[in-house]
Amino acid sequence: MTVAAIIPAAGRGLRLGGGLPKAFRPLGGVPLFVHAVRALRASQYVESVIVVTLPDRLAEVGSLLGPAATVVCGGESRHASVAAGLAVLPPPVDVVLIHDAARPLVPPGVVDAVVEAVLAGASAAVPVLPVVDTLKTVDGAGRVVRTIPRDTIRAVQTPQGFRRSVLVRAHAEADPAAPATDDAALVEALGIPVMTVPGSPTAIKITYSVDLLLAEALLHADLAAEPAE
Amino acid sequence: MTVAAIIPAAGRGLRLGGGLPKAFRPLGGVPLFVHAVRALRASQYVESVIVVTLPDRLAEVGSLLGPAATVVCGGESRHASVAAGLAVLPPPVDVVLIHDAARPLVPPGVVDAVVEAVLAGASAAVPVLPVVDTLKTVDGAGRVVRTIPRDTIRAVQTPQGFRRSVLVRAHAEADPAAPATDDAALVEALGIPVMTVPGSPTAIKITYSVDLLLAEALLHADLAAEPAE
Numbered sequence: 001m002t003v004a005a006i007i008p009a010a011g012r013g014l015r016l017g018g019g020l021p022k023a024f025r026p027l028g029g030v031p032l033f034v035h036a037v038r039a040l041r042a043s044q045y046v047e048s049v050i051v052v053t054l055p056d057r058l059a060e061v062g063s064l065l066g067p068a069a070t071v072v073c074g075g076e077s078r079h080a081s082v083a084a085g086l087a088v089l090p091p092p093v094d095v096v097l098i099h100d101a102a103r104p105l106v107p108p109g110v111v112d113a114v115v116e117a118v119l120a121g122a123s124a125a126v127p128v129l130p131v132v133d134t135l136k137t138v139d140g141a142g143r144v145v146r147t148i149p150r151d152t153i154r155a156v157q158t159p160q161g162f163r164r165s166v167l168v169r170a171h172a173e174a175d176p177a178a179p180a181t182d183d184a185a186l187v188e189a190l191g192i193p194v195m196t197v198p199g200s201p202t203a204i205k206i207t208y209s210v211d212l213l214l215a216e217a218l219l220h221a222d223l224a225a226e227p228a229e
Numbered sequence: 230m231t232v233a234a235i236i237p238a239a240g241r242g243l244r245l246g247g248g249l250p251k252a253f254r255p256l257g258g259v260p261l262f263v264h265a266v267r268a269l270r271a272s273q274y275v276e277s278v279i280v281v282t283l284p285d286r287l288a289e290v291g292s293l294l295g296p297a298a299t300v301v302c303g304g305e306s307r308h309a310s311v312a313a314g315l316a317v318l319p320p321p322v323d324v325v326l327i328h329d330a331a332r333p334l335v336p337p338g339v340v341d342a343v344v345e346a347v348l349a350g351a352s353a354a355v356p357v358l359p360v361v362d363t364l365k366t367v368d369g370a371g372r373v374v375r376t377i378p379r380d381t382i383r384a385v386q387t388p389q390g391f392r393r394s395v396l397v398r399a400h401a402e403a404d405p406a407a408p409a410t411d412d413a414a415l416v417e418a419l420g421i422p423v424m425t426v427p428g429s430p431t432a433i434k435i436t437y438s439v440d441l442l443l444a445e446a447l448l449h450a451d452l453a454a455e456p457a458e
Binding site: 180 | 368377381382385417
């Protein structure tokens with residue numbers, strides 16, 4: 001089986017600050033998407049990586065990544081960007097990972113576990129962790145509606161792994177007017193089972209500026225290279 | 230109004246490692262519960278802090294905290310420990326915060342916001358953040374059941390703040406056989422409204438050993454002293 005990964009990184013979101021789209025924010029002097037490519041290529045299974053970027057960033061991203069990845073232009077939405085990546089998958093690829101540039105330090109053990117679940121027969125597999133915080137639903141006025149039992153709830157990380165045919169079908173049949181929070185949800189909508197594998201606390205998602213500080217600490221401690229807990 | 234805080238820190242859990250109960254794990258050379266006391270006392274409103282600890286740790290905790298907190302023995306459960314704290318609240322206290330020693334770096338702005346919500350009339354208030362990760366429910370075999378819409382879900386932090394009479398009643402009427410994940414849930418069970426206020430990404434919960442590394446980075450960056458985002 002041949003494994004490829006797609007990183008949709010064409011978002012223009014400047015919410016994280018620094019005047020840069022999130023994927024371009026530096027971590028240890030290197031943009032997040034470059035870390036993400038390195039993290040995927042550290043897996044023993046990943047043979048090629050496709051980065052989907054903004055048209056005006058194509059040359060810059062291409063020169064930063066060199067032969068480590070194929071770089072293509074993205075669409076106006078995350079859905080369109082994943083589609084752009086799927087469109088350039090080489091024919092032999094039969095397992096596809098979708099990874100978030102905002103998770104620059106995912107350990108290779110997590111990537112391997114996702115791939116191995118699909119190689120073992122799963123149509124789709126996602127890395128998960130138990131939920132650490134108490135979760136509550138709130139109403140429009142910010143009042144608590146109820147506390148959610150969290151025993152059966154998992155926080156989902158990336159990369160998410162798919163049998164290629166399953167992901168292509170899920171994306172083709174998705175409702176563009178109802179954007180999914182992740183690619184696995186599109187597969188779930190088809191009634192196709194999605195497996196879970198253990199994620200890692202070091203695969204943090206960069207959301208707030210403080211997360212970059214935490215990621216720098218991880219980078220220096222080189223914990224990011226350790227196996228999943 | 231007089232505001233006091235209780236830190237139930239009598240857990241024997243060694244899951245975090247280091248051969249120590251979590252509250253005693255050092256962060257920057259200082260146990261987590263000491264940071265938690267400092268964080269609460271940094272609020273302009275908190276007049277007294279009660280730390281509930283293990284009987285065999287009472288002298289050690291007392292000497293580490295000195296006049297910064299009242300130290301009492303805890304019970305066998307978190308519920309019993311909070312009850313032990315409530316039992317020694319000075320009579321004038323009318324607002325009670327319950328804080329988790331595993332959140333050593335909660336910014337004073339978050340503590341203030343919780344207190345201010347109760348001072349403004351709320352029976353109970355909890356600091357919350359939007360949920361960053363996609364959430365899915367899983368079955369016993371680790372298969373995804375469904376993706377949970379997270380727009381109305383919040384991750385709950387501490388301290389949680391309560392009008393004293395409300396918390397005392399909620400604890401008295403709680404079912405000890407069905408331990409709640411947090412104190413606010415006991416209030417919700419009475420049908421009493423719980424408000425939310427903005428939490429902070431720096432109020433991280435120490436769950437995995439990697440979280441200590443992240444907390445050290447925050448400590449050095451002194452970001453923990455910044456207002457809530």
